[in-house]
Amino acid sequence: MRKELTVRMERAVLVALILPDREFDDLAELEALTETAGAKVVAKLSQKRPQIDSGFYMGRGKIGELANLVKKHSAQVVIFDNDLSPGQIKNIEKTVECKVLDRSEVILDIFATHARSKEARLQVELAQLQYTYPRLTHLWGHLERIAGGIGTRGPGEKQLEVDRRIVRKKIDSLKRDLKEIDERKLREVASRKDQFTICLVGYTNAGKSTLMNALTGADVYVEDKLFATLDTRTRKWPLGEGRNALLSDTVGFVRDLPHHLIASFKATLEEAIHADLLLHVVDAANPQAVQQMQTVKNVLKELNCDEKNIITVFNKIDALAEPEAVVKILKQHEPIGISVSAVKGDGLDLLKERSTWYFHRPAIHLTLEVDCRAGKLLSFLKQHAKIHQTDYMDAESSTQKRRDREGAEKAGMLTEELPPNAIARIELTLASHWLGPLRQFTNDFKVLNSSDQHAIEELTANL
Numbered sequence: 243m244r245k246e247l248t249v250r251m252e253r254a255v256l257v258a259l260i261l262p263d264r265e266f267d268d269l270a271e272l273e274a275l276t277e278t279a280g281a282k283v284v285a286k287l288s289q290k291r292p293q294i295d296s297g298f299y300m301g302r303g304k305i306g307e308l309a310n311l312v313k314k315h316s317a318q319v320v321i322f323d324n325d326l327s328p329g330q331i332k333n334i335e336k337t338v339e340c341k342v343l344d345r346s347e348v349i350l351d352i353f354a355t356h357a358r359s360k361e362a363r364l365q366v367e368l369a370q371l372q373y374t375y376p377r378l379t380h381l382w383g384h385l386e387r388i389a390g391g392i393g394t395r396g397p398g399e400k401q402l403e404v405d406r407r408i409v410r411k412k413i414d415s416l417k418r419d420l421k422e423i424d425e426r427k428l429r430e431v432a433s434r435k436d437q438f439t440i441c442l443v444g445y446t447n448a449g450k451s452t453l454m455n456a457l458t459g460a461d462v463y464v465e466d467k468l469f470a471t472l473d474t475r476t477r478k479w480p481l482g483e484g485r486n487a488l489l490s491d492t493v494g495f496v497r498d499l500p501h502h503l504i505a506s507f508k509a510t511l512e513e514a515i516h517a518d519l520l521l522h523v524v525d526a527a528n529p530q531a532v533q534q535m536q537t538v539k540n541v542l543k544e545l546n547c548d549e550k551n552i553i554t555v556f557n558k559i560d561a562l563a564e565p566e567a568v569v570k571i572l573k574q575h576e577p578i579g580i581s582v583s584a585v586k587g588d589g590l591d592l593l594k595e596r597s598t599w600y601f602h603r604p605a606i607h608l609t610l611e612v613d614c615r616a617g618k619l620l621s622f623l624k625q626h627a628k629i630h631q632t633d634y635m636d637a638e639s640s641t642q643k644r645r646d647r648e649g650a651e652k653a654g655m656l657t658e659e660l661p662p663n664a665i666a667r668i669e670l671t672l673a674s675h676w677l678g679p680l681r682q683f684t685n686d687f688k689v690l691n692s693s694d695q696h697a698i699e700e701l702t703a704n705l
Contacts, residue, residue, distance in 0.1 A: 254281040255311050258288040258323040259300050271497065271530070272323040272345065274447075279351050284315040298337070299330045309338045321348055325498075345498060346373060361423050368416040371409055438487045438601050440479065441514045443542065444523035445534040446494025449557040453523055453584040454491045457594075474513050481598045490517070495541045497533070515545055519600045520552045521593075524579070526568055527561035532575055549679045551600055554579035555593060560586050578699055599696055605671050607693035611635075612666045616686035622679070627670040635665045677701065 254276050256269045273283050289304045298305045299322070312320060319341045320334070326344040334342045350373060353366045442450040454460055458477040479489040490513040514520060520542075524535055535554075542548045554576040559565040560583040569581050580596060582589030608627075612619060614634075623629065667690070672680070677700045684701065692698045 252281045252318040253284045253316060254319045254321050255285045255287065255308065255315065255317045256283055256321050256323065257308060259294065260288060260290040262292060269323060272321065275348050275352065276321055279348050281319065284317055285311045287311060297330065298333050299324065299326055305334060305337050312338045312340050319343060364416055364420055368413065368420060371413050439490065439517045440487050440519045440521060440597060441490045441492060441517035442521050442523055443492055443514050443538060444494060445525060445538055446496050448494065448523045448525040449584050450491055450494065450523045453557060454489060456584045456587060456590060458489055481594060481601055485598065485601055487597065487601060495538050497537045514547055519597060520547065520550050522552050522554045523557050524554060525558050526556040526572060527558040531572060535575060551678050553596055556581045557584055559583050559588065600674060606674055606697045607671055608689065608697065609667065609669050609691035611688040611690055612668050613686045614664050614666050616683065619683040619686045622683065623668065623670060626676045627672045629668060629670045631669045633667040635667060
């Protein structure tokens, strides 16, 4: 294990390469990661390039500038906001004459520090070994030596091969141990199938643990640092009138979270995968809140959780000077988000009310005006809804026809009449947990009537 990766009490220079497909950032997140790992940031450096330099990642002139920064500030470590290859790390270290780490190594270091339970420690160790294995050649100078001696024939094994074999055995052993934990975790999750389960997800340091304490009265560890919580905790959340839900906290997400970490923490994330409802907690006071929301959505998509029922919770509104203005901006991306302050308790009653609505899972009666050419929508309704009545309308008099015609005329594309009967009025009954997936078809239907006002809010928020 690379003990020398720890960056505690070291002076660090932060570096970022801005490629064309990446938005510029001010290294604020990497600075927070570095400080969480225990280092002091003394300088920052960035460069825009059309492509990566295969040998040094950045331009050679910029690496020379980096070497001067390291010398000027007496830095002991350089941390890149990008993932580097082993060869690039070796070349940069020779030039700057100090230790070079990349983003993944810093995240792994933080996870190793914050791992409390046996499960979390095993997950972190596995992720570290999987990251280190392909980089063994560049870690130690003795790896090309030949192991031989009395009782051996031929040149024997190179030390590198010995070390790789040891690491492979350790990885296999950890995978076996984690498989047992995974199976136990799955049994625990399966045992809750007759209970309503809710899972807190969100960017790291969004306030998930604080919100869990506020909702359940639990004494979950809270600290204003990234990845303060790695272990999943589940508590009972009273929803009133004898109704209870099981509320679980999960590890926070972060931009460019290493894939081997997602794989290692799969058991932890099982809570989100099998939950009936997700509470996506957003740090509304963070200037990067919109980007963080998108990062969480991307990770949920990787976990196949993006079509679950999700309530977006704009947390930390107490830290905003103009909360209404900020929330208005955030609601352009999530129109039905709920504003709360987990610290002061503001908005928690509304959050409970909205969660209780999902608890009941009522059957909702809807009347939709549907574009008959929307094959995927019609297939979805046929599969998931109980259709009571379908009336076909004259397309010439329909609102949809008018919109289609106006759009086509503006684009100069209207060459023929739209087919008749292009619109259908459909009365149906739909279980509430299908409202989220139905929203992806909002361009193909219009809500005419609903038995529940909340359903109308859910389905028309993005229109």
